[in-house]
Amino acid sequence: MIRDDNARRAARDAMIKDAKYRAAGKWRGLLESAGLDKTWLKKGVPCPFCGGHDRYSFTDKWGDGNYFCRGCGPGDGLKLLQFALGGVSFMEAIEWAIQWSGGSVPDLSGSALAPRPVLKSSDELTPAEVERRKGRYKKLWDAGFRVTQGDPVWKHLERRLPGLEESEVPRVLRFHPALEYWEKDDNEKWVHVGNFPGMLAAIQGPDGVCCNIHRTFLTEEGEKAPVPSARKKELSIGVKGGAIRLLPLVGREMSVAEGIETSLAVIRYRGESCWSAVDAQGMEEIAIPDEVDLIRIYQDNDLPDQRGRRRGFEAGEKLAQRAKAMGKRAIKYAPGKAGMDMDDFVRSLPKRA
Incomplete structure (x- = not known):
């Protein structure tokens, strides 16, 4: 048992070293591939971790995808990768970095240390890996x-x-x-x-x-x-279009908002069955059931970021365009004032009869 533990520990250390070697000089491309917004590959921008307005700068100073925040301190590309992948574990980020560059990783769960197949993205997961992640969910x-x-x-x-x-x-x-x-x-x-x-x-x-x-x-x-x-x-199994289905749909209408709390406010104050898309990307990708004829979109009127983008608002616009292209009606609700709290906005709307 001790020998197996030592072998796994050695394999783990080798994986970390391999991942950093492969990613050196490629952190920008790697992080973009993982879905990190390009804003966080710049200097003097809001910190993705503490929210400081202009504290954060991506420097890659030591070749490790380094960044520095005047509020919460320094970090490296692996921490950014964990963030970009939705909060995966350290070793899952290590695996992703190796697989992104075409390498293979050992299975540390057993003593044989057999190599795993290369998985470059969640779209190419093996059935075994999908089941492993589903097991984590359960x-x-x-x-x-x-x-x-x-x-x-x-x-x-x-x-x-x-x-x-x-x-x-x-x-x-x-x-x-x-x-x-x-x-x-x-x-x-x-x-x-x-x-x-x-x-x-x-x-x-x-x-x-x-x-x-x-x-x-x-x-x-x-x-x-x-x-x-x-x-x-949790770590994705590659399924797109998902949502937190807070209540079953009623009739041929559907309501959607980003956050869980805003969606619950829509349910209470508007009397609608609302699903949470979780975030802006989820709002863009949420699947619209075939039986739905009308979709009500509660979109954020967020303030522009450092690049002038309003990610939440744009996501709502894209969803509305997609719905219309599918031959469905789309009604959009957004605060008149940028930056207004969505819950306050929903409460200000009249309740539907």
């Missing part, structure tokens, strides 16, 4: 509980929806008492920051089957946990 989901009054998830949602009743919380949301959160220390070593209560949300693909789990890290009082990335998805 294990995480099974560790959660139904949301009940007084738990951290209920407190979090009740801040947005005063007087929240347990019956208002959809079954696709769960409370997890101790989500593990990992972060790098000043010596670039991964450390277990702590366990936080959290909200789990099942993301269902176009076929209605769970294709990912979204996690929101919280405090015991229901506020966002004091961590760089309080919202994360």
Whole structure:
């Protein structure tokens, strides 16, 4: 057993070294391929981790995809890669970097250390890898509980929806008492920051089957946990078009918003069955069921980023265009003032009869 553990440890160290060697001088292309917005490959821009307005600069100073933030400190390309891939683990980021460059990685779960097949993207996952990731989803989901009054998830949602009743919380949301959160220390070593209560949300693909789990890290009082990335998805199995289906559709209409909280506000204050697209990319890609004739889009009127882009607003526009191209009606709702809180905006709208 000790020999096997030593072999796995040696293989792990070799993988890390291999990944950094392969990525040296290629971090920009690698991170863009992973989906990192080009904004975070520039200097003097908002930090993706702490949100500081102009604290963050990508430098690649030491050839490791280095960046520096005046608020939360330095980091490297592997931390950015984890962020770009939706909060995957350190070793999953290592595997992705190796596979992106055409290499293969060993299976560290057994003593044989047999090489794994090359997986360049989530679109090329083997059936075995898909099942492994699905197993992660199930294990995480099974560790959660139904949301009940007084738990951290209920407190979090009740801040947005005063007087929240347990019956208002959809079954696709769960409370997890101790989500593990990992972060790098000043010596670039991964450390277990702590366990936080959290909200789990099942993301269902176009076929209605769970294709990912979204996690929101919280405090015991229901506020966002004091961590760089309080919202994360699990590692993808490559299914696009998914959404958090908070309620079943009614009739031939569909409503969609980005965040879970905004979608719940639409359900309460507008009386509509609303799905959460999770983020701007999800808004662009969400699958529109064939039976839907009308889609109501609650789009963010976000402030422009450093490149002048309004990612949330643009995502809503693209979804509306796609719906119309499919022969469906699309009605868009957006705050008149850029940067207005979406929950406040939804509450200001008249409730539909």
